[in-house]
Amino acid sequence: MIFRAVEDADLIRQAARGNVESYNLLISRWEKRVYNYLLRITANREDALDLTQDVFLKAYQNLRKLDNPERFAPWLYRIAHNEAYSMFRKRRPEADVDEMEPVGTELGITVGGSSVFPIELSLAVASALERLSPEQREAVVLKIYQGFKFEEMSEILECPVSTVKSRLYTALELLKVELAPIQARGLS
């Protein structure tokens, strides 16, 4: 008998054949990451949870269209991105989505039970992130928090790598300036 870890690709193949338990296992591996991605770009816990459920339902319905199971992560985040922007559009159909800001300002309230960081620092970081444009913030979330490569980000955001890099680098410059006083002098 040979033991080996069950890969995501195995679960995807089984789920595509209608195995709901395999899909639930796949969800348990990804739900926290997807929820946190949506929380960072919507800044609202309820919206993030609703969207996460929608994302996994839509992913299940379209799982057979996923040609390469190895590309599951960017494919899933592409769905999440589309669902979030679809919600923004429904809420403010007359406005340009690019100009929209998240409605709530819940980011950073929870620091985490075992966090050793002062809560003011987390709030300052959350505030600095909120001052970025939605595209810049999403680029930071995908790269820094979710660890995607530029190529994958380009796939998720459906834009060239050069645009992804430009958004991310501008965001990092702004964050460096915003967070420098905290790093150098602490919060006043």
Place this chain on the structure above:
Amino acid sequence: MSCSPFDLRDYFLQELADPQQRRQVESHIAICRTCHEELDRLHMTEAALFTLREEEIPQRIAFVSDKVFEPSPLRRWLAGFWNSSARLGFASAAMLSVALVVFAATRPAPAPAPVPTATATVNTADIEQRVQTAVDKAAQAIEARYDAKTTQLVNAIRQKDLRERRLMTASFDVQSNYLEHRLQGSETALRTLRGGLTQAQLRDAEGEKQ
């Protein structure tokens, strides 16, 4: 503006895939104070960003299979078959079969093959030697592949460890700066309070004299 041979931000974000390029940047950082400081600033910014922790999902997501809406096993098998790569294989096999049948039906009968006059002598020892050589070669190739893979893994683990250490150091810097600042603020407040107290005491003393 960074004077690094390759974009410092790409290096910081682990987007320089070529090890040669990474080594060049590392050598440059070792001698260039400006780029070293810029990289430190990026690490500090990243450490500050990581003070925002991931949250647990408030409600776990799971789907329940409902037998009423489920397709029958045959339909599921058919759907799985037609949506898989087997469909392509099946179509290819069908086309090949048709081609073979057409070829067999239209091809003229082949002339009888000439009967061989002599039987080739088979040298068993020679064959064994060839097989052994091929096996040795394959074993060497596998060993080399495993060696390369091990080296690659060890390097990746080292890089990850280095990055985590840097991140941890930067996090401690952020915290110590913050705490230092808070301490300074407290000391200033204490000094102000003491100054205020002294002045009040002086005023009281003067009042008593009068």
